[in-house]
Amino acid sequence: MTQISNVETAAWAILDAASRRAGLDPSGAELMRLGENSLFRLPGGIVARVSRPGQAAAAAREVAVARWLEANHVPAVQAWPDIDQPVEVDGRAVTWWQELPPHRPGTALTVATALRRLHDLPPPTDFDIGCLDPFVRLAERIDRATTLTEADRTWMRTHLSELKTRYAGLPEGLSETVVHGDAWIGNVVSTDDGEAVLLDLERCSIGPPEWDLTSTAVKAFTLAGITAADYITFVRAYGHDVTSWSGFETLRDIREFRMTCMAAQVAVENSARHDEVVLRLAYLRGERGPRPWPWTPVP
Template identity: 35%
Template sequence: MTTNERTAFDSATAENILRRACGLAGLVPDGIEMLRLGDHAVFRMDGGRVVSRVGRHADRLPSVRREVAVARWLAAEDYPSARLATEAEQPVVVEGHPVTFWEGLADGEKYASTREMGELLRRLHGLEPPRFSLPELRPFDKVKQRLGRAAIRAETRAYLTGLAEELAAEYQELDFVLPPGHLHGDFNVGNVLRDADGHPKVIDLDGFVTGPREWDLIQTAMYYDSFGWHTEAEYADFADGYGFDVRQWSGYTVLRSVRELLMVTWLSQNAGADPRAAEEVEKRVETLRSGGSRRAWAPF
């Protein structure tokens, strides 16, 4: 059994790993503040001038190495995205956990407008692809990995596993209409932040893959119609900025359901350490079972 399997990945464990990684990278771990805990633990340091990401498991290492390569590619293309914060070799690996350091964008989380998001995504999709290879989008692999580790009820795990199998079959039958290519993989308002000068930049670059462009459009659409996190006007601005309304595509509801499943399994990773997360997972699963409104889902 590895260290990663023996030790729960909670905020204290992640911070300890971060402090050790700072020593290896020649950085001073001042003013550490946790921002969120998911596939990575994300911390703000040094008054927000540096943001660090600590991978939950050693199996995150390939995607983090790809993230560093993507960051360098986008910088070379002068695309407005997250920039690496140190010349030290990245990622820094501590007991198998990959750790990266990024330039902070602002004192707080100030988000881009939805029109800016659509324009930035169109520009991203229009770039010449990188010289290095990107993996193919395989959303159900991530579902399987998360459910294999999640501390949730056996009944809940069985339901989500069955739902994943049903959606995987439907996903295979989708008729995508946009040309495939490189994707951000997790494009949503939380990943397009303003820098200190107010300019929007795309962050969280570890999910880059190749696949149907509809995948990068789906979250903003569902944040509007399933969750009410965007207004009708904000969503219209996004669709206009990109030049395509994914909600009018025949496969939209299937792709939306896949994304909802990923939202539940993402949160399930914290169920063993956070009672609030465990309760929220069960609440979300009940709405998936019943077809109820997603607007009661609490943000995490």
């Protein structure tokens, strides 16, 4: 049995125990995705999400955010009603969600529409949504990146420290508001009735809106995943171009580093991804030329 199979087997066991504790029947569940979180489809239009260890507080906040957005009529993934969640099993949090209606992948315009609506909301007053931490779990991912050399991990730790210093000195920008925290195109979808729906709410918090806007700029100018015309559409729809702000490069560099640390985490569980991590580190060090960089997505 491979290591990735062990990860999947553990996720199934957590799902079974948590669902029964919540009064749900996991029989007939299907694995949808095995990644940062494991997603399962249960009969009856329920999607279960199994977190990595130590994420119970983040899962509870995500459920609270979803219910707050629903109350404010902001289209977003909706927590399954009438369940006291999350349920924690062996240190891993499980939450349950309503399956999305028919939808298609988001676009730059979809992201801009969803973010404009989110950023215009007053912060919630009935729960603590917390403050943005752009460095959450990065040190842990570096420590666990055992497919890398110690020299590589030492460089990553030094780079992380430098990025923290730069972030602490960010220039003044837009007024802080509720931010999504991980607002890339994959976390916004368009339903068949034209709604822009937010997904993956676990990093929602109070922070600079530029953090959310930077994701689309990185998609355009670091990864060439969307065109310059797409980016112009995004800017016009949202009403602000984050690349014109003097703090943009700092947020861009943090985003790129987060993507590299995520790839390093994936490589521990799937060694076929190791070469992609090494390549990303080379780009970050300036060894492979200027942006855009041909990074290969990791699950």
